[in-house]
């Protein structure tokens with residue numbers, strides 16, 4: 534095995550957890566790459582984003598691949614409990630802003646932590662949450678700090694929490710946090 538970047542690592546870990554019978558969630562649809570990945574590897578996907586542009590980009594990507602197993606939700610992921618009441622096997626967060634668009638429209642630690650807490654309640658036994666935390670350039674520093682602080686307090690009787698970070702790479706590569714339900 535070779536060490537890949539943390540986005541690819543998130544997909545690798547997720548592939549080992551979810552199945553074609555799984556319900557999964559993309560908490561930050563963005564340009565749709567993670568939604569597409571989840572749609573290809575699970576039964577059905579819920580995908581959230583607060584930006585219509587992001588949901589349209591995601592819809593276009595899915596249409597190109599003729600995938601119809603995704604429910605797109607134009608709302609903040611912190612409201613996940615309004616839309617999903619069933620157990621889910623995989624949840625992916627890819628924090629930050631929509632690449633190519635306004636950097637100020639980005640995830641923030643308060644709603645991100647609320648969304649993490651709510652989706653932890655939905656995770657099935659052995660279900661996995663991946664959180665890719667971007668920090669660098671002009672944003673993400675406070676969110677990184679607060680999210681890392683929060684995940685370190687998660688009850689170890691119920692969840693395992695792993696943090697992966699490349700220690701010698703330039704340009705602030707994202708940190709990957711994995712939360713597995715015991």
Ligand SMILES: C[S@@+](CC[C@H](N)C(=O)[O-])C[C@H]1O[C@@H](n2cnc3c(N)ncnc32)[C@H](O)[C@@H]1O
Pocket residue numbers: 560561562563564565566567568581582583584587608609610611627628629630631632638639640641644
């Ligand atoms: C880094 S992008 C996601 C990239 C995406 N996973 C992909 O594969 O292209 C982060 C996205 O989070 C969205 N976002 C920001 N705050 C949000 C919130 N509270 N709920 C849901 N999405 C949010 C942004 O609009 C942006 O599209």
